[in-house]
Amino acid sequence: MESLGVVVNPIAGMGGRVGLKGTDGNVAEARRRGAEPRAPDRAKEALSSLYRRNPDLAVYAAATVLGADAARDAGYEPEVVYDPRTGGEGTADATNGAAGPSRSIDPAEPGTSAADTRNAVRAFLDRGVDLVLFVGGDGTAVDVAEVLDADGAETPMLGVPAGVKIYSSVFGVTPADAGRIAAEFDRVEDREVNDIDEAAYREGEVRTELKAVVPVPVAPDVQSSKQISSGNVDGLASGFAREVEAERTYVFGPGSTVGAIEEELGIDPSPLGVDVWRNGDVLARDASESDILDALDEPATIVVSPIGGQGFIFGRGNHQLSPAVIERADEIEVVASESKLDAIAALRVDIDDPAVDEELRGWVQVRTGRFTTRLVKVV
Template identity: 70%
Template sequence: MESLGVVVNPIAGMGGRVGLKGTDGKLEEARRRGAEPRAPERAAEALSAFARRAGDGVTVYTASEPMGEAAVRAAGYDPELVYDPDGEETTAADTRAAVRAFLERGVDLVLFVGGDGTAVDVAAVLEADGGETPMLGVPAGVKIYSSVFGVTPADAGRIAADFDRTEHREVNDIDEDAYRAGEVRAELRAVVPVPVAQELQSSKQLSSGGVETLAAGFARDVDPETTYVFGPGSTVGAIEAELGIDGSPLGVDVWRDGELLLRDGSEAEILEAIAEPTAIVVSPIGGQGFVFGRGNHQISPTVIGRATEVEIVASGEKLDGVGALRVDTDDEELNEELRGWTQVRTGRFTTRLIKVL
């Protein structure tokens, strides 16, 4: 590794905790709801891990703030600034322009910080240039369906420093407006070279399995004194349907003893609605295994800390497809607490032990 191009989408992921399921076209609304940037911190985490492995013998190209300069300098590098965004608000055009500047300087890898939308922008420029330069994502967006991201920011940094070969992987994106309405419309947007490593996440699988008995078993065991925070997804949705809840398919709901207290809530609304005892009910993302940190940022470290129980539910088929579970909560101390062996409810009476990595 002789040279690295780093570009940060500074608004990536801002819509997550405030319940917007994405930031495309919703930046002002996210800010109105109190959203805070998360991409710069995750960029710094990735570049710190990169620097520990790669040392100082690497030329790092980046854009001026807020698109990468501060994170690169914080990692100990004196970057070459090759692009200056015009104005305080950055756009997809700024991302593409920065990547073009990297390619003009012959970088060995483009490391980007964002979500699927950012991945689409980076891939478009790389493909237009011939598609030979590899790319690697630092996960910061709300929705991450592509397989071009490290599992965590630190994983992405380590992969960038150590890789010696690449393989072609998918860049997928979804329609955010349809997503907010509860429908997933995924589209393959590009196939690009990505560094090979075990710490890369898979594309999300959109298939569904039979969860009727699981839902029936969960409903049978519901405690009327417990407040339930139901995460997004079809498996948890089946439980809500069994309980007669008109829930949000891709949002977070709060329910207690037959009453829907909150539908499609933000982090702040969830915290206001819950009371002890509280159980968080989540299901891993198919093909990836994430239970926290992908598509459910509203269930923040603060929300998790207020819960008395976390219950993970999944069909046996889904667990077979993921192998292990993963967490990426933005709080490494909490991640460590969540890691280890855990019970997952798989049916009416059945559970399975599976490891959280």
């Protein structure tokens, strides 16, 4: 690969830790709740991984926090080919690395939009890039794919995961993985871009739709599309409920498997949110990170189930379970049906804190039934 186009959706993932389950149409509310942008840092991590392997790459980028800043921070000297402040190519002050004008776009401003992503990708295609690297979630993936499809381009795309929900199979497992894949891939394959109705998702209903099939670099660390597993988890839920401790605080993550446990305990679960419960009382429902920290009391157990087909137990769809929350808990319980585990090669974590990620890696016991467990590795 000789050239790369980089575009960042700077608001991707902002709604996760504050309990919004997504940021589309909710930037102002996310900011009101104290959300901080995460996509720019993840872009820098991916591009730093790429730079270590290919420092001489020609990099084209959208201006400032939309791509150029992260590329510069990683070591590249990008050519800015789209700037939303001018409606076209970057001006001199946007390409020379100056700290002032080059950073004047607020990453949390609603004014940065999907149109900026699409315009940047069109500019990349005009330069004949070998890969479009984007940073965001499923919505950003759809924007990139639509431009590629409309142009009839065979240019591959690869995502750096930064959104709250990621159902598409076009992303590296982690930002560092995405950078490594971009540097080393030698062939591509067609993979799915899916999107979800965020309004329905916030109400606890998952509605996904196949939006495109696009070429993506072939690598083991390109994540699979999310699968929703089925199966009887009544025995698992019953076994867990029998063993709860009266004075222990339980933080229940999203998903139907964990929801079955909550129902066994007499809790009305928020199916796609996080609930905090202790000794018969719901302390927080559909909680944000701060709500969880306020309600937490030791000892505490976090209960999570891996995402079907992907294996993530932290970092996808449950950003409320942040490093701060994880470190406050003295126990993590992973639960899953045997059929779900059969479709997962390993468990995964991706929570913006390398030290906590590393602490979570290793072999864990996954509860699979009333009395049964299975040893699975977190990688």
